[in-house]
Amino acid sequence: xxxxxxxxxxxxxxxxxxxxxxxxxxxxxxxxxxxxxxxxxxxxxxxxxxxxxxxxxxxxxxxxxxxxxxxxxxxxxxxxxxxxxxxxxxxxxxxxxxxxxxxxxxxxxxxxxxxxxxxxxxxxxxxxxxxxxxxxxxxxxxxxxxxxxxxxxxxxxxxxxxxxxxxxxxxxxxxxxxxxxxxxxxxxxxxxxxxxxxxxxxxxxxxxxxxxxxxxxxxxxxxxxxxxxxxxxxxxxxxxxxxxxxxxxxxxxxxxxxxxxxxxxxxxxxxxxxxxxxxxxxxxxxxxxxxxxxxxxxxxxxxxxxxxxxxxxxxxxxxxxxxxxxxxxxxxxxxxxxxxxxxxxxxxxxxxxxxxxxxxxxxxxxxxxxxxxxxxxxxxxxxxxxxxxxxxxxxxxxxxxxxxxxxxxxxxxxxxxxxxxxxxxxxxxxxxxxxxxxxxxxxxxxxxxxxxxxxxxxxxxxxxxxxxxxxxxxxxxxxxxxxxxxxxxxxxxxxxxxxxxxxxxxxxxxxxxxxxxxxxxxxxxxxxxxxxxxxxxxxxxxxxxxxxxxxxxxxxxxxxxxxxxxxxxxxxxxxxxxxxxxxxxxxxxxxxxxxxxxxxxxxxxxxxxxxxxxxxxxxxxxxxxxxxxxxxxxxxxxxxxxxxxxxxxxxxxxxxxxxxxxxxxxxxxxxxxxxxxxxxxxxxxxxxxxxxxxxxxxxxxxxxxxxxxxxxxxxxxxxxxxxxxxxxxxxxxxxxxxxxxxxxxxxxxxxxxxxxxxxxxxxxxxxxxxxxxxxxxxxxxxx
Numbered sequence: 001x002x003x004x005x006x007x008x009x010x011x012x013x014x015x016x017x018x019x020x021x022x023x024x025x026x027x028x029x030x031x032x033x034x035x036x037x038x039x040x041x042x043x044x045x046x047x048x049x050x051x052x053x054x055x056x057x058x059x060x061x062x063x064x065x066x067x068x069x070x071x072x073x074x075x076x077x078x079x080x081x082x083x084x085x086x087x088x089x090x091x092x093x094x095x096x097x098x099x100x101x102x103x104x105x106x107x108x109x110x111x112x113x114x115x116x117x118x119x120x121x122x123x124x125x126x127x128x129x130x131x132x133x134x135x136x137x138x139x140x141x142x143x144x145x146x147x148x149x150x151x152x153x154x155x156x157x158x159x160x161x162x163x164x165x166x167x168x169x170x171x172x173x174x175x176x177x178x179x180x181x182x183x184x185x186x187x188x189x190x191x192x193x194x195x196x197x198x199x200x201x202x203x204x205x206x207x208x209x210x211x212x213x214x215x216x217x218x219x220x221x222x223x224x225x226x227x228x229x230x231x232x233x234x235x236x237x238x239x240x241x242x243x244x245x246x247x248x249x250x251x252x253x254x255x256x257x258x259x260x261x262x263x264x265x266x267x268x269x270x271x272x273x274x275x276x277x278x279x280x281x282x283x284x285x286x287x288x289x290x291x292x293x294x295x296x297x298x299x300x301x302x303x304x305x306x307x308x309x310x311x312x313x314x315x316x317x318x319x320x321x322x323x324x325x326x327x328x329x330x331x332x333x334x335x336x337x338x339x340x341x342x343x344x345x346x347x348x349x350x351x352x353x354x355x356x357x358x359x360x361x362x363x364x365x366x367x368x369x370x371x372x373x374x375x376x377x378x379x380x381x382x383x384x385x386x387x388x389x390x391x392x393x394x395x396x397x398x399x400x401x402x403x404x405x406x407x408x409x410x411x412x413x414x415x416x417x418x419x420x421x422x423x424x425x426x427x428x429x430x431x432x433x434x435x436x437x438x439x440x441x442x443x444x445x446x447x448x449x450x451x452x453x454x455x456x457x458x459x460x461x462x463x464x465x466x467x468x469x470x471x472x473x474x475x476x477x478x479x480x481x482x483x484x485x486x487x488x489x490x491x492x493x494x495x496x497x498x499x500x501x502x503x504x505x506x507x508x509x510x511x512x513x514x515x516x517x518x519x520x521x522x523x524x525x526x527x528x529x530x531x532x533x534x535x536x537x538x539x540x541x542x543x544x545x546x547x548x549x550x551x552x553x554x555x556x557x558x559x560x561x562x563x564x565x566x567x568x569x570x571x572x573x574x575x576x577x578x579x580x581x582x583x584x585x586x587x588x589x590x591x592x593x594x595x596x597x598x599x600x601x602x603x604x605x606x607x608x609x610x611x612x613x614x615x616x617x618x619x620x621x622x623x624x625x626x627x628x629x630x631x632x633x634x635x636x637x638x639x640x641x642x643x644x645x646x647x648x649x650x651x652x653x654x655x656x657x658x659x660x661x662x663x664x665x666x667x668x669x670x671x672x673x674x675x676x677x678x679x680x681x682x683x684x685x686x687x688x689x690x691x692x693x694x695x696x697x698x699x700x701x702x703x704x705x706x707x708x709x710x711x712x713x714x715x716x717x718x719x720x721x722x723x724x725x726x727x728x729x730x731x732x733x734x735x736x737x738x739x740x741x742x743x744x745x746x747x748x749x750x751x752x753x754x755x756x757x758x759x760x761x762x763x764x765x766x767x768x769x770x771x772x773x774x775x776x777x778x779x780x781x782x783x
Contacts, residue, residue: 019254019632019634020251020252020253020254020339020340020633020634021251021252021633021634021636021678022249022483022485022489022490022491022492022633023248023249023250023251023483023484023485024481024482024483024636024676024678025248025481025482025483026470026479026480026481026638026674026676027470027479027482028470028471028472028477028478028479028480029477029478030068030470030471030472030473030477031068031468031469031470031471032044032047032062032068032468033468034111034115034116034248034467034468035112035116035247035248035249035468035486036112036246036247036248036249036486037486037487037488038136038137041133041136041137044062046061046062047059047062052158053157053158053162053178053179055137056134056155056157056162056164056179057171059133059134059137060164060166060171063115063130063133063166064166064169064201067467067471068467068468069166069467070115070119070120070126070129070465070467071119071120071306071307072120072121072122072123072168072169072205072214072215072307072308073120073121073122073305073307073308074120074121074294074298074305075107075121075122075124075125076107076108076114076118076120076121076125076270076272077107077108077272107121107124108121108125109128109129109132109241109242109590110129110243110244110245110246111129111130111132111133111136111242111244112244112246112247112248113246114129115129115465115467115468116248116371116372116464116465116468117270117373117462117463117464118270118463118465119319119320119465119467120305120306120307120319120465122167122214123151123167123168123214124151126166126167127151127152127153127165127166127167127240128151128240128241128242130153130166130167131143131153131155131240131242132242132243132244134153134155135242136244139155139156139157140155140156141153141154141155141156141240141242142154142161142240143240144163144182146182146221146224146225149224150168150214150216150224151167152165152168152182153165153167153240154181154182158178160181161181161182161183162178162179162180162181163180163181163184163185164179165203167214168203168205168215168221169201169202169203169205170199170201170202170203170204170218170221171199172191172192172199173195173196173197173199174191174196175194175196177197186225186226189222189225189226192218192221192222192225203216203217203218203221204218205217205218205309206309207220207309209297209308209309211293211294211296211297211308212308212309213294213308215309241551241588241589241590242590243549243551243592244547244549244592245547245548245549245592245620245622246371246495246622247371247485247486247493247622248371248486249485249486249491249492249493250369250370250493251369251492252634252636252677252678253326253328253336253339253340253678254328254334254335254336254339254340254634254679254681255326255327255328255329255336255340255678255679255680255681256324256326256327256328256340256677257324257325257326257675257676257677257678258322258323258324258370258675258676258677259322259323259324259325259673259674259675260320260322260464260469260673260674260675261320261322261323261464261672261673262318262320262466262469262471262672262673263318263319263466264318264319264320265302265321265704267303267304267377267379267381268321268375268376268377268378268461269303269304269305269319269321269375269378269463270373270375270434270463271304271305271381272434276294276295276381276382277382278291279382291382302318304318304319305319306319319463319465319466320463320464320465320469321463321464322370322372322461322462322463323459323460323462323705323706323780324368324370324458324459324462325457325458325459325778326340326368326459327457327680327778328340328456328457328680329680329681329682330353330354330453330454330455330456331349331350331351331352331353332349332350333682334680334681334682335681336680336682337349337354339681340366341354341364341365342365342366342367342439342538343363343364343365343538343539344362344363344364344365345362345363346358346360346361346363347362347363347364347452350452352398352452352454353398353452353453353454353455354452354453355398355444355448355449355450355451355452356399356444356446356447356448356449356450356451356452357448359446359448361443361445363441363442363443364441364442364444365410365440365441365442366439366456366458367437367438367439368391368437368438368439368440368458368460369436369437369493370436370437370460370462371436371493371495372436372462372463372464373434373435373436373462373463374390374391374432374433374434374435374436374437374460374461374462374463375390375433375461375462375463376388376389376391376429376433376461377389377390377429377461377706377782384430384433385430387429387430387433388427388429388761388782389427389429389459389461389706389761389780390428390429390432390433390460390461391427391428391429391431391432391438391458391460391461392425392426392427392458392459392460392763392780393425393426393428393440393456393457393458394424394425394426394456394457394458394763395422395423395424395442395453395454395455395456396422396423396453396454396455397420397421397422397423397442397444397451397452397453397454398420398421398451398452398454399420399421399445399451399452400418400420400444400445400446400451401418401419401420401422401442401443401445401451401453402417402418402443402445403415403417403418403424403441404416404440404441405428405431405438405439405440405441406438406439407431407435407438407505408505408509409439409494409535410439410536411508411509411534411536412508413441414431425762425763432460435497436497437495440458442456459763459780469671469674470674471671472640472642472663472665472669472671473665473669474665474666474667474668474669475664475665476663476664477662477663477664477665478660478661478662479638479653479660479662480659480660481636481638481655481656481657481658481659481660482657482658483633483657484657485624487545489544489624489626490626490627490633491544491624491625491626492541492625492627493622493623493624494535494537494622494623494624494625495622496533496535496621496622498533498618498619498620498621500517500519500525500616500617500618500619501519501525501618502519503517503519506519509533510532510533511532511533511534511570511605512530512570513526513529513530513531513532514529514530515527515528515529515530515531515610515616517531521615521617522617523553523588523617524553524614524615524616525615525616526608526610526615526616526617526619527610527611527612527613527614527615527616528611528612529609529610530565530607530608530609531607531608531616531619532570532605532607532608533605533606533607533621534570534603534605535603535604535605535606535621535623536602536603537602537623537625538602538625538627538628539602539628540602540627540628541601541602541625541628542600542601542602542625542626542628543597543600543601543603543604543623543624543625543626544596544597544600544624544625544626545594545595545597545623545624546594546595546597546621546622546623546624547592547593547594547595547620547621547622547623548577548593548595548606548619548620548621548622549590549591549592549593549619549620550562550564550590550591550608550616550617550618550619550620551588551589551590551616551617551618552589552590552610552614552615552616552617553589553614553615553616553617554579554582554588554590554591554614555582555588555589557582558581558614559581560579560581560611560613560614561579561610561613561614562578562579562591562608562609562610562611562614562616563575563578563579563608563609564576564577564578564593564595564606564607564608564609565606565607565608566595566597566604566605566606566607567604567605568597568599568600568601568603568604568605569605570605573605573607576593577591577592577593577595579591602625604623606621633657634678634679635654635656636655636656636676636677637652637653637654637655637676637678637679638652638653638654638655638661638674638675638676639651639652639674639675640652640663640671640673640674640675641672641673641674641675641703642665642669642670642671642672643669643670644665644666644667644668645667645668646668646670647667648672648703648712650701651663700713700714700715700768700775700776700777701713701751702766702777702778703751705779705780706779706780706782707756707779707780707781707782708756708782709755709756709759709781710753710754710755710756710757711753711754711756711779711781712751712752712753713741713748713753713754713766713768713779714748714749714750714751714752715748715749715768715770715775725742725743725744725745725770726744726745726748726768726769726770727740727741727742727743727768727769727770728740728741728742728743728748728752728754728766728767728768729766729767729768729769730754730764730765730766730779731764731765732759732765738759738764739754741754748768748770754766756781759781760781761781761782762780762781763778763779763780764778764779764780765777765778765779766778766779
């Protein structure tokens with residue numbers, strides 16, 4: 001039996017009415033909402049009704065918790081290309097000892113991005129993200145420096161500043177119940193010695209690992225506050241350069257699934273290559289030395305970033321990852337195509353797929369987008385060139401076809417291949433690493449119906465922080481499913497991800513630039529002019545609102561000239577954000593602003609302005625658009641994978657927005673993954689046969705997926721698992737039968753194991769046959 005993996009006929013007796021799902025989200029009562037909707041965040045049970053100091057302490061407890069909190073590890077570089085002429089710049093910086101400034105503008109400082117995608121960082125990252133949360137909750141915030149070594153936070157309430165340090169896991173509370181400022185502690189460092197209210201954690205780090213970057217013991221922190229040892233710059237305060245633009249908004253199309261794992265494995269985690277390059281020739285002596293000193297901790301199982309002190313780090317000292325799969329049915333019996341296509345021209349659906357509707361040329365564009373950063377499986381973490389499995393696209397075409405992709409939101413395209421009757425799988429991990437999405441375009445040439453797209457699919461690996469995942473616990477669990485963007489609306493996000501440290505990329509994105517632009521500058525990359533970018537949404541849609549932000553040379557109580565401006569036609573611009581003078585002795589500042597775009601169409605222009613003094617160093621641009629046709633949302637399928645007393649289990653339920661599912665677990669729980677699926681309109685589980693009970697739908701459970709080298713294959717659905725004999729077949733991407741695994745219904749319900757040690761990495765079709773019921777699913781072997 002031979003067939004194409006990418007061209008399967010899908011049948012189901014029951015018909016469905018489907019539409020895409022806007023920003024689906026799952027929460028339990030055990031976690032707060034960190035998606036960027038701060039009013040929802042405040043609905044967490046420990047925050048309700050609290051203000052001022054009580055709220056600050058509650059949020060501190062939550063974000064320093066060993067499960068729901070972030071942890072202190074290494075810094076996170078946000079730019080995916082790095083600075084131009086890296087070796088030369090590094091060498092120069094080492095000479096002048098300003099390597100610290102070099103990474104300042106590369107560090108992730110958006111709390112929504114950080115706490116959902118990464119979950120760890122150093123003080124100058126964690127403190128800013130903490131301040132971003134508190135600023136979003138209505139507090140004034142600022143940063144300070146302990147002898148130019150540790151960057152700490154201060155929060156303003158009750159008419160005064162208060163030193164609260166979640167990065168170092170502590171704050172002081174005096175006998176009267178108030179929290180002092182750092183200046184107060186410098187005047188009376190003995191306040192550290194008493195802890196009358198048993199604040200916990202209370203500066204717990206022991207620095208058992210002398211290499212641990214930025215970890216301070218209790219005595220070290222107290223010593224820095226000792227007024228007899230103060231340096232002139234000890235009390236330096238400066239703006240907190242947090243960014244508040246990222247949201248966890250996304251759209252789940254028909255045939256699309258997102259699965260997020262609590263624990264990463266096999267090298268699937270985010271890392272900037274330059275952080276772990278231990279070669280002095282390519283990295284420079286300083287950075288190679290840093291990488292070598294951190295390497296023993298990084299290489300501990302599981303490999304990847306982790307706290308340098310186990311048990312005190314937060315978020316269980318680990319990183320997670322996610323897998324987003326998209327497999328639409330393109331035939332005219334399905335509505336998947338209309339729901340998922342980004343743009344098209346001169347094509348129409350038929351029984352085989354999407355083909356030219358008239359003679360000439362036509363095209364189809366699909367968009368992959370995730371609020372989570374795209375990653376890959378790291379092999380040698382010192383290089384990017386061997387990364388795999390991060391951004392896989394597969395397709396089958398007929399007739400003359402050119403395939404291309406864009407990382408510039410369609411402004412420029414890169415040809416992937418051209419030919420006829422293409423049947424390809426491409427791994428774009430290197431091209432997409434660190435980004436949030438891309439476009440794929442199929443251009444057809446020929447006569448009516450002679451060329452088109454038969455099948456298309458993507459599989460994307462993303463970085464996921466476990467701290468906000470909706471975990472289950474022993475006892476009663478209330479699972480809440482909701483949809484809607486950060487404002488509760490049905491919009492689709494656009495993240496332009498402007499990287500001005502890479503001039504070639506930046507110039508492809510710019511519509512106009514009158515600034516003095518030098519990507520090699522540390523603190524003034526763009527100054528004395530305007531830079532304009534075009535934001536394009538699908539034809540017929542309406543852009544509703546945008547967010548802009550910038551890292552700028554600021555502070556010093558100087559009135560620098562920066563502004564954000566928008567226009568529907570690149571002619572008449574409206575200013576909606578201007579820089580406000582900020583106090584503090586520091587060259588690194590930020591400002592953010594959001595603007596409504598009433599009566600805009602599917603295009604707008606965003607202009608960043610910088611005056612003759614100062615300069616802009618990182619730019620951020622997000623937009624949200626409303627589809628031209630708004631249909632009722634799909635009912636999603638939510639599935640949990642967990643262990644109870646060591647036994648793997650799953651729990652699945654169908655959910656409309658606002659659905660509440662109750663789950664009671666009596667045994668010890670280990671959370672494994674949580675999945676949200678918008679099934680294909682011809683059913684994403686690829687079922688043939690009559691379904692006697694839609695609430696107990698038949699399905700294949702592939703775990704883990706991706707896998708290496710063994711995978712457990714199990715089935716659900718009473719009519720399936722009660723069958724006496726089941727045959728599981730594994731096919732490769734070419735349709736070649738690799739192996740048969742016979743099993744009884746009882747064995748299949750528990751899971752049969754396929755060991756793929758002798759097979760190459762790739763996509764495999766898993767098919768289970770039981771009587772008149774057939775189930776198909778895909779498994780991904782990645783070595």
